[in-house]
Amino acid sequence: MKSRRSRAPRPVRATPERSAPIAGVWSLDVDRIPPGERPRRVTITFRTAPGGKWTTVVEMVAADGTTRRAESTAAPDGVPVPVTGTMELIDSGSLRQPAPNTLVMTLGKNGSPVSTRVYTVARDHRSMTETIIWAGGGIPRLETTHFRRVG
Numbered sequence: 001m002k003s004r005r006s007r008a009p010r011p012v013r014a015t016p017e018r019s020a021p022i023a024g025v026w027s028l029d030v031d032r033i034p035p036g037e038r039p040r041r042v043t044i045t046f047r048t049a050p051g052g053k054w055t056t057v058v059e060m061v062a063a064d065g066t067t068r069r070a071e072s073t074a075a076p077d078g079v080p081v082p083v084t085g086t087m088e089l090i091d092s093g094s095l096r097q098p099a100p101n102t103l104v105m106t107l108g109k110n111g112s113p114v115s116t117r118v119y120t121v122a123r124d125h126r127s128m129t130e131t132i133i134w135a136g137g138g139i140p141r142l143e144t145t146h147f148r149r150v151g
Helices: none
Strands: 024-028 041-049 053-061 067-074 092-099 102-109 112-121 127-134 141-149
Touching (some): 053 092
Antiparallel strands (some): 024 041, 024 141, 041 053, 053 067, 092 102, 102 112, 112 127, 127 141
16 A cells, blocks of 8 residues: 655745735726716725734826825724825725725714725726715715726
8 A cells, every 4th residue: 555645735825915805006997987077097005004904095186187195004993093195075084894805994074974985806806896975964975986906
């Protein structure tokens, strides 16, 4: 009887895309935005940070060429943190992560809600949808935007 050597399983490389599908640089598909509202470019960068936190950086170039930026680092525990930068509509944000491919972000200004955004990465890890729920009186307005991975 021949003895069989057991082989140890090969380790799987834990790339950010594999272990945290949201991590990466995402570019808005501006062609799907109505012409009157269309920016030149929007990128969102999600990076893992120490302590299980996420760093989010948003850069937007408006149709007129002006640039705005926002940055925050938050744990996915729902606790609001400051948002820094030049986006005057927001000054705080909080996160929840119900699944590895989904991040829920609530944005606020002066203690009041502005919007909630749900980012969901597709199975192929190359595209992401953003569902935006705008705060305000009455039934919230919903929008969906589409991003593609660029980094």
